[in-house]
Amino acid sequence: MEHITLLIGIVIVTALVFDFTNGFHDTANAMATTISTGALGPRVAVAMSAVLNLVGAFLSVEVAKTISGGIIDEGSGIQPEVIFAGLVGAILWNLVTWLAGLPSSSSHALFGGLIGATVVSVGMDGVNGDAIVMKVLIPAVAAPVVAGIATVAATRLTYRLANNRAAEDTAKGYRAGQIASAALVSLAHGTNDAQKTMGVITLALVTGGVIAPDSDPPMWVIVSAGLAIALGTYLGGWRIIRTMGKGITDIQPPQGFAAQTGAATVILASSHIGFALSTTQVCSGAVMGAGVGRKGGVVRWSTAGRMVAAWALTLPAAGLVAAAAALLADQGNGGIAAVAVLAVLGCGVIWMLSRRKPVDASNVNEPGAESAEPVGVVTAAVRSVAPPPAGKTASAADGADGTDAADTSNAHASNASGSTSDKDASSESAPTPATAGTGSTS
Amino acid sequence: MHIDWAALGQVFGVSLAVTVGVVGVFTLGIIGTSRTAQPQPQAAAGGASPVARTGAYACFALCAAVVAYGIYLIVA
Numbered sequence: 374m375e376h377i378t379l380l381i382g383i384v385i386v387t388a389l390v391f392d393f394t395n396g397f398h399d400t401a402n403a404m405a406t407t408i409s410t411g412a413l414g415p416r417v418a419v420a421m422s423a424v425l426n427l428v429g430a431f432l433s434v435e436v437a438k439t440i441s442g443g444i445i446d447e448g449s450g451i452q453p454e455v456i457f458a459g460l461v462g463a464i465l466w467n468l469v470t471w472l473a474g475l476p477s478s479s480s481h482a483l484f485g486g487l488i489g490a491t492v493v494s495v496g497m498d499g500v501n502g503d504a505i506v507m508k509v510l511i512p513a514v515a516a517p518v519v520a521g522i523a524t525v526a527a528t529r530l531t532y533r534l535a536n537n538r539a540a541e542d543t544a545k546g547y548r549a550g551q552i553a554s555a556a557l558v559s560l561a562h563g564t565n566d567a568q569k570t571m572g573v574i575t576l577a578l579v580t581g582g583v584i585a586p587d588s589d590p591p592m593w594v595i596v597s598a599g600l601a602i603a604l605g606t607y608l609g610g611w612r613i614i615r616t617m618g619k620g621i622t623d624i625q626p627p628q629g630f631a632a633q634t635g636a637a638t639v640i641l642a643s644s645h646i647g648f649a650l651s652t653t654q655v656c657s658g659a660v661m662g663a664g665v666g667r668k669g670g671v672v673r674w675s676t677a678g679r680m681v682a683a684w685a686l687t688l689p690a691a692g693l694v695a696a697a698a699a700l701l702a703d704q705g706n707g708g709i710a711a712v713a714v715l716a717v718l719g720c721g722v723i724w725m726l727s728r729r730k731p732v733d734a735s736n737v738n739e740p741g742a743e744s745a746e747p748v749g750v751v752t753a754a755v756r757s758v759a760p761p762p763a764g765k766t767a768s769a770a771d772g773a774d775g776t777d778a779a780d781t782s783n784a785h786a787s788n789a790s791g792s793t794s795d796k797d798a799s800s801e802s803a804p805t806p807a808t809a810g811t812g813s814t815s
Numbered sequence: 816m817h818i819d820w821a822a823l824g825q826v827f828g829v830s831l832a833v834t835v836g837v838v839g840v841f842t843l844g845i846i847g848t849s850r851t852a853q854p855q856p857q858a859a860a861g862g863a864s865p866v867a868r869t870g871a872y873a874c875f876a877l878c879a880a881v882v883a884y885g886i887y888l889i890v891a
Contacts, residue, residue, distance in 0.1 A: 429889070432890050507818065519830055523830045524834065527834045527838035530835055531841075534843065535845060538849045539850050543846075543849050546848065546849070557882060560889050561889050564889055635830070637885065638833045639834070641888050643826045644888075646822055646826050648822040648823055648825075648826050
């Protein structure tokens, strides 16, 4: 093992952080419906998913040779700085969508980040436009449709077949079947997504001259990538789990089973046939299909619409953040340090925002904020009273144009943190007559 | 611009067939091992017959085989 420069070290750490966010972002794919139907308790579900992700990371020896699947030209002198900037963009977008509780594709965030960083550093030539359409756009449209139609059919069938059976009898069977399907999804996720991070780290090591080109990832890379994704999975992206398990539609055991089986089938079929579909979009589509397939099932299309909007924004948003990061990082060591500091700050801000309305294992099955109308009214009232916030951090501003939910949190946050003085001012000015009145009487 | 419609169509067809197939077979297994829903509390004849039970286990075995094939696809 040769000397690892500081920059390579930073890239490796960043890649592991991305792996971690990937894990907790995608726990929902395997476990959201499993938790909402009660097939497994929340803690047990994420623990099982984490273990299977870890196992999955070790299962396949086929290394992700091209981390971006040909979207960017990796041969054209791609620098560690570019990888670093791309990862920062992907991480921040993952965190913003997590804060909003929206499932979005971690792979697309990574692609977007790498594209944005490459365009800034290398130019448009470094990006393969056809590959973007082929690997990102078409799958993004096809995945929910394919999974949705398959799940609608399966849900209809299973309700029709078992409609004269005692629901309490069948629920046990459905839950068992659902656990098996969810396990398959977790395993496949560990194999695919941990590989992606291993590929990124290996590429960074190769560009830094630490290991020879075309070599397999060293054992410590496999172990650390597997551990990072498993740890992320175990911590659980409860916000996203709630959206997928409760927010889109109310899932009953037969639907949960049909949705999870449909998702597992589509993921395996697509990766086997060679038309890779994003796990997140497949699972979301399957959940929607399950909602449509049950008689009397209601799909909350507003939530689904927000989710689709997040999918559409994932690539450009991660790309923009990464492009900005790449611009800074190109300035030399100081720039790289600035990007690292800003990224850490952005993550910290998002985490702080998330603590305002924490979602964890204890309240993951309660209806989400989207079904609680009073929250919206309160927020609207707060917004109309408070002056529009002027200064925000970059990451928070990114979230604001993305979604209503992020918007809500931001409004709260800017209210509390950014403009406390404004609030003080308004609370002073508004009740002044009252206090004056009471003051004069007493 | 080349879009691989054949692969997409294949994914769609295989996914639809396998999903519906597995869910259908699994549901048959559930039917074989569960009681019919009876309005009256003491439903005597609701239990599954031995034949139905055997068939149900065959259905579950078939589903287990599909899951095993899925694991094989992941590992391979």
